[in-house]
Amino acid sequence: MPELPEVETTRRGIEPHVKNHCVEAVEIYCKKLRYPIPQNLAAKLVGTSFVEVARRGKYLLLISSAGTLMIHLGMSGNLLLVDVGAAINKHDHLDISLENGLCLRYHDPRRFGMVLWVSTELWRHRLLKTLGPEPLPKLSVKQFSNRQAIDVKSAQHFTRDTFSAEYLYQKSRGRRISVKQFIMDSHIVVGVGNIYASEALFMAGIHPGRAAGRVAQARYQCLVEAIKKVLSDAVQSGGTTLRDFYHGKDRQPGYFQQKLNVYGRQNLPCSVCQHPIKLLRQGQRSSFYCSVCQH
DNA sequence: AATCGCGCCTGACGGC
């Protein structure tokens, strides 16, 4: 289940092997992901190069002069670098062969992911334009080493640094949904998935079931800091496994490297007060929390 | 406008 740190780790992993290498061939093995893979991808991509490997929320953006390949990994998606001509395995859906002898391969058992082609300015795209701010905007700024790859308005949209306690506080006034569902809403803030939402709320001492509109601004300050800490720690642990992205298929998602304080730990003792961690069902999602430390 | 719940999909796992 890729969360933002896993997507960022993937972005960093593929970037040096993909950026500025000409596309030689595109092969589609399965059309039906969440949306169909555009059939004319080869016509768009062959002979061009990706000049930037960027990310907006959990969307990976491979930007070429002709347009942008937008990839979401969904629940079980994965991008691998294999040698051109490597055998196809089950659930491999797309191959993009490059002139350097490597092939970028999209693999996704559950097919919740998406591979889309965007030829308009990115900030106009319906799936991107409504997204909330990045929790770690500094990562976004670093992405755009090639300023010409992206139009000014999209770059501004991607790098706006508006994620703050005041922002969450304002956005949440009058909202009755739980604070956990609120921070997991990508239109509020991108990249906070189920695991890190539980972890950040624990760190901030906020009960996941509390109404978003009934969280004080000072507590949102704690939450903002917790979200940034949890995500940047996970990006860091992802980064430590990055050395070998190409050959290293044994790389682990960041949350396997990281100590999880509550997620998946129901009935186990809280790391702070030793009381058993509780499980709460919100929507169709599991939340884990400590009823003593969080309120 | 906000909220709720559905559907997409496969693999893992438990019970019989």
Place this chain on the structure above:
DNA sequence: TGCCGTCAGGCGCGAT
């Protein structure tokens, strides 16, 4: 051994 039900979950979308 195999079959069947359940769960996991990001996200868009339609209904309310």
